[in-house]
Amino acid sequence: MAHTIRDKDKLIARVRRIKGQIEGIERALLAEVPCGEVLRQVASVRGAMNGLTTELVDDHLREHVLGAATDADRQQGSEELMGIIRTYLK
Template sequence: MAHTVRQKEKLIARIRRIKGQLEGVERALEAEAACAEVLRQIASVRGAVSGLTVEVMEDHLREHVLAAGTDAERRQGGEEMIEVIRTYMK
């Protein structure tokens, strides 16, 4: 996937922020923080993961569907995205 290589540093930085958020949830649980605080932190993690997912999906569509060189490549890129969406929606 060429687009993930081009965006590698940006994507890794997002992953590191998400890891930090997850560690924050872990610390909150260990510290027996209030449920509402833990839930807010979990919601933040979920939003961050969703944002990352959308970004990679968008890049995939742009690279492997919209900018595909052939109809076969476009079809393959579309089928890959359908599979990912089905998995994501479960």
């Protein structure tokens, strides 16, 4: 996956921010923060995860479907992406 290697630092930074947000939710729960605030933090994490997912799906589509070297590679990239989308939408 050349695209994840190429963008590795940017992707790792996003994952670390999400990790920090999740740790913030844990701290809020331990501190018995009001549920409205915790729910806002959860919504923020969900948005961050959706953003990361969108970026990875976009990269996969460009690299393994649109930029595939052969029709067989394109077919494989498409099938892999469809499987991932099915899992994501469950």
